[in-house]
Amino acid sequence: MRILIIGDGKVGHSIAETLIAEDHEVTIVDRSEAALQRSQETLDAMVVKGNGVNVDTLLEAGAQNADILIAVTVSDEINMLSCLTAKRLGARYAIARIRDPEYNKSLSFLMKELLIDYVINPERIMALEISRMLRYPFTGTIETFARGRVEMMDFRLGRDDELVGMTLGDLYRKKPQLPRVLFCAIQREEEAIIPKGDLVFLEGDHIYVAADVLTITRFFQHIGKNTSDIKSVMILGAGRVSYYLCRLLVDMRMQVTVIEQDEERAMEFAEMLPEASVIMGDGTDQELLMSEGLDQFDAFVTLSGLDEENIMTGLYAKSAGVRKVIVKNSRDNYMDILGVIGLESVVSVRQVTGNTILRTVRTRSAADTAAAAERMYRLMDGAVEALEFIAQKDEFFINIPLKSLTVDQSALIAVIVRDGQVHIPFGGDVILPNDRVVVIIKGNSVERLSDVFTISAS
Secondary structure: OEEEEEOOOHHHHHHHHHHHHOOOEEEEEEOOHHHHHHHHHHOOOEEEEOOOOOHHHHHHHOHHHOOEEEEOOOOHHHHHHHHHHHHHHOOOOEEEEOOOHHHHHHHHHHHHHOOOOEEEOHHHHHHHHHHHHHHOOOOOOEEEEHHHOEEEEEEEOOOOOOOOOOEHHHHHHHOOOOOOOEEEEEEEOOEEEOOOOOOEOOOOOEEEEEEEHHHHHHHHHHOOOOOOOOOEEEEEOOOHHHHHHHHHHHHOOOEEEEEEOOHHHHHHHHHHOOOOEEEEOOOOOHHHHHHOOHHHOOEEEEOOOOHHHHHHHHHHHHHOOOOEEEEEOOOHHHHHHHHHOOOOEEEOHHHHHHHHHHHHHHHHHOOOHHHEOOEEEEEHHHOEEEEEEEOOOOOOOOOOOHHHEEEOOOEEEEEEEEOOEEEOOOOOOOOOOOOEEEEEEEOOOOOEHHHHEEEOOO
16 A cells, blocks of 8 residues: 655654555655655655645645555644645545544544544553553553453463463363353563463463453452452653643543642643642652652552653652552663563553554455454564454355354464353354454464365365
8 A cells, every 4th residue: 555654753663664564555744854854764665845735735745646644743733734735635544643632532533624534643542551450460552342242351470370380271170169261462571372172371471351341340359360440540740641641530530639740730730630739849759759758659650751761760760669650661671671670561652553553554455344353452563463253145155154264373262252141252153244353473474264264275
């Protein structure tokens, strides 16, 4: 597909890199010579210098022939107007990043009038992700499928966990009372594993499991993971993510305290969210944090604009005994070491934006959009993907027992949702039209559910 990206910042560059790896034809527009030079040197993309709202610039970039336009500059207004101009020139589909909370209430009107097909608000998506992580303090990630009926979570095996040393095949035979979840994927050091029956659980394994909400909650309670409620949260930084997160946490009846160094921003935040306690001060000042009772809070979330500040403050909160610490980080080269130093829960605006846009592009690029993935999550820095499909009535695998189909060795049929009921599938189960099917796949070779199967020769 011909894809035009307006904005060559961290997000735009990352999206371009991923789309090029999936064999899309990408053109990037930006006003910065330095940013475009970097992309020209590192990516197989065409670059055009100019303003994404300018007609001549868009024509030079081929907007009139673009299958998808993705506007991700730092300006919401430029993103919206770029979509309008490109659609008027002939672009088929337009995606805009719109972040300002002031536009939230009028999004439907703006999308209609400015010809925007899809809006992404990464800060709000990240706030939702953080709020889910606060529901289960032991997990680093929570993803939802089948309209919230299925949850996938991750946890790390400690030395004393009862699963250590068991094989997956023996687990439910030795522990018949253990609620049955699907073990989706395991990260073991640098290796991504799709688990089979002979896999032995080891200390330090980073395990992803999926099931319906009630079953997965009971599973974690059964293995001794802490599922007690978070009642109080301290947040570093009063930016957009903090605003959306505070709204969610206040609705969940949590006590929220926000620390912000900029006086004007702190006062504005306090006016917008009178239910939250806003403290003006340097959130990296350890004396200030302790004087405000950091060690008495159940959770600490670092959302400042500096990764190093977030990491160091998060480490201090962890050393002070805060039970749940969530750190915002935008640097790929930091991700591997954060878990090693004890920061398991890490969120990234750039990653959230890239994953959401990639999912939309894949849906648009499928020959039959009805058969394309409804939802997609990238795990382990993209080494593994979790995809949700709706089975179509004319698919060749419909109503054939799974044991009679050959499933790609790098794939796992994780969950089938039928008539609102969640099933962990076995060999005798079949997929029926309109079933929601969650697939775990190593790599990114699957666009449709049919890509996972072949019919067994026997």
